[in-house]
Amino acid sequence: MSSPPMVDAEFARWLAARAGEALVGLRAELGFDDPAALKSAGDKVSHDLIRAELARWRPGDAVLSEEDEGSRRAFSADGDAGAVSRLTADRVWIIDPLDGTREFSEQGRTDWAVHVALWARTAPSAHGLVAGAVGLPAQHRVLATDRPPAYPPLTPDAATAGGVRRLRLAASRSRPPAFLADLAEEVGAELVPMGSAGAKIAAVVTGAVDGYVHAGGQYEWDSAAPVAVATATGLHASRIDGSALKYNEADPRLPDLLVCRKDLASRLLAALHRHGG
Numbered sequence: 001m002s003s004p005p006m007v008d009a010e011f012a013r014w015l016a017a018r019a020g021e022a023l024v025g026l027r028a029e030l031g032f033d034d035p036a037a038l039k040s041a042g043d044k045v046s047h048d049l050i051r052a053e054l055a056r057w058r059p060g061d062a063v064l065s066e067e068d069e070g071s072r073r074a075f076s077a078d079g080d081a082g083a084v085s086r087l088t089a090d091r092v093w094i095i096d097p098l099d100g101t102r103e104f105s106e107q108g109r110t111d112w113a114v115h116v117a118l119w120a121r122t123a124p125s126a127h128g129l130v131a132g133a134v135g136l137p138a139q140h141r142v143l144a145t146d147r148p149p150a151y152p153p154l155t156p157d158a159a160t161a162g163g164v165r166r167l168r169l170a171a172s173r174s175r176p177p178a179f180l181a182d183l184a185e186e187v188g189a190e191l192v193p194m195g196s197a198g199a200k201i202a203a204v205v206t207g208a209v210d211g212y213v214h215a216g217g218q219y220e221w222d223s224a225a226p227v228a229v230a231t232a233t234g235l236h237a238s239r240i241d242g243s244a245l246k247y248n249e250a251d252p253r254l255p256d257l258l259v260c261r262k263d264l265a266s267r268l269l270a271a272l273h274r275h276g277g
């Protein structure tokens, strides 16, 4: 096999694409009769592939992956050795080998993703992410920071004279925040249920929806790679109280976020202030 690209962002794209190919192959091989088996095989195949390639090509870097044992634990600096290596490392890959696992196991669904992000201690941004790739294998594309996607266009109907299209907000299919229906009504938005944080943020990046609101629980790996891509594109990404998203924290829980076009951010944050607690 030829060597992967050396530049981190291109490497992230390469890795997300490779894991995506393996996941597409697995869906074809196992079929959809046993969703639980397909989900656990998908998590494992993608995690093992990404872990092996990182060990081979980026051996000096630390890794935080959803599928690592103990990944959900919050650590103190004097905690166990694995976590200390992540908390003292200069570079940490934050990986979700299969985001939208549930949708991956449902035939015909394309809202699942592979997330590969790189956090660096010396990064100039508050979130600390210096590279990221979101593979959308069933949509036949990878969005990554090596070639950030163009800022999403206003859709033609929104651009027509005087035409004000209803806002579209992506939300979890299975666990939407309780306050979201009220918030959507207040801002006149239509909710678009979708699986996978990566697929939802990708929908904001492409302009298919105008924003994504989540609250109630998530982990760093659910948003790191797509937030890297969204911010490289110039979109707004923050906690729902407007504060900065931060990655490679001792506690990997990152329970809420807002990603949207910049022109909508203050309006949505004000509505979140009223409804989001």
Ligand SMILES: Nc1ncnc2c1ncn2[C@@H]1O[C@H](COP(=O)(O)O)[C@@H](OP(=O)(O)O)[C@H]1O
Binding pocket: 066, 096, 098, 099, 100, 101, 102, 171, 172, 173, 174, 175, 194, 195, 196, 197, 215, 216, 217, 218, 219, 222
């Ligand atoms: N309340 C919650 N607590 C913990 N994780 C949550 C969550 N709501 C969503 N997530 C995680 O965020 C990702 C996107 O969720 P959703 O599709 O519902 O929008 C999923 O990741 P995984 O598929 O990697 O487990 C899901 O597990």
Ligand SMILES: [Mg+2]
Binding pocket: 066, 096, 098, 099, 100, 197, 221, 222
């Ligand atoms: Mg996930």
